[in-house]
Amino acid sequence: MAAVVATGADAFFGYFGVSAALVFANVGAAYGTARSGIGIGAISILKPELIMRSIVPVVMAGILGIYGMIVSVILCQKITYDNYSRYTGISHLTAGLCCGLSSLASGYAIGIVGDYGVRANSQQPRIFVGMILMLIFAEAIGLYGLIVSLILSSS
Amino acid sequence: MADMGANVANWSDLFYGIYPYSWANLGIAFALGFSIVGAAWGIFVTGTSLVGAAVKAPRIKSKNLVSIIFCEAVAIYGVIIAIILSGKMKNPGQLQAADYDKALFAGFAVFWTGISVGLSNLVCGVCVGVTGAGCALADAQTPSTFVKLLVIEIFGSALGLFGVIVGIIQAGGASNFPVANA
Numbered sequence: 001m002a003a004v005v006a007t008g009a010d011a012f013f014g015y016f017g018v019s020a021a022l023v024f025a026n027v028g029a030a031y032g033t034a035r036s037g038i039g040i041g042a043i044s045i046l047k048p049e050l051i052m053r054s055i056v057p058v059v060m061a062g063i064l065g066i067y068g069m070i071v072s073v074i075l076c077q078k079i080t081y082d083n084y085s086r087y088t089g090i091s092h093l094t095a096g097l098c099c100g101l102s103s104l105a106s107g108y109a110i111g112i113v114g115d116y117g118v119r120a121n122s123q124q125p126r127i128f129v130g131m132i133l134m135l136i137f138a139e140a141i142g143l144y145g146l147i148v149s150l151i152l153s154s155s
Numbered sequence: 156m157a158d159m160g161a162n163v164a165n166w167s168d169l170f171y172g173i174y175p176y177s178w179a180n181l182g183i184a185f186a187l188g189f190s191i192v193g194a195a196w197g198i199f200v201t202g203t204s205l206v207g208a209a210v211k212a213p214r215i216k217s218k219n220l221v222s223i224i225f226c227e228a229v230a231i232y233g234v235i236i237a238i239i240l241s242g243k244m245k246n247p248g249q250l251q252a253a254d255y256d257k258a259l260f261a262g263f264a265v266f267w268t269g270i271s272v273g274l275s276n277l278v279c280g281v282c283v284g285v286t287g288a289g290c291a292l293a294d295a296q297t298p299s300t301f302v303k304l305l306v307i308e309i310f311g312s313a314l315g316l317f318g319v320i321v322g323i324i325q326a327g328g329a330s331n332f333p334v335a336n337a
Contacts, residue, residue, distance in 0.1 A: 008257065008260045009171050009259060011264065019325075023278075034311065037285065044293045044304060048299055058307050069321055
């Protein structure tokens, strides 16, 4: 077996975690933004006064991108050449995947709920509060991923 | 390091045996390539809806070019990061054994920076394109909605900016490359 100095190769996993957190969270945020944006574009034709209320799902999807960025930056500061081991690298990969994949799923939920929610809200204004509650639950699952990844990255 | 690949016995040896600068250059290619793919995807998604809606409402075509420009900005982010990353690499001449591990660390940093930036810009471009298409169609029917729907596109293009910010921080690991000694 070749004499392997672990540090250089272990950066692969650490930086993989950084990228995974950011990229997957951005995929979720992009899907949420675009899908809700389609719904908002559809309702804006006949009910332009509802646009500003209906931007809520877009903002919530954008927050998921910020979750991914937070975890990426935190992990980036911890990846240094000195004092890095295979154990640390894999745990950073796990932290990144936790945040990224949960934000991805949350973004999908926010996008689909936002799309149908704003369309329904344009026809029945009393639906607005219910739509907001559903979006909050969808955002919470992304927050769970952020919390777990912060715990993993600090241990 | 002529025989770095000769004793490959497990996965870590495989990662270890690939020349570090090839990882780094692959990252630069991904940063640029995926960003351009995202920008192009967004442009054609917006462009088709724009020209389709402009058949009956030709007044929208100049204003909605802003959506196309938002997609183009995504490509510019990729170019900026690719140029920054390539500036961090210097030709080491003959890579010394003592520098190999640090060069590998830096090579992985640049590779994953390229993936971060490239794939973030890819999805950002698609998002901005889809939203821009909706904006063009709505603007054709109700002109007062254009500016408000543009707000959604601005939220979308923020995703590309997140990629650039993280990319610049992540590329800090590239300072471990050995200085040119050739």
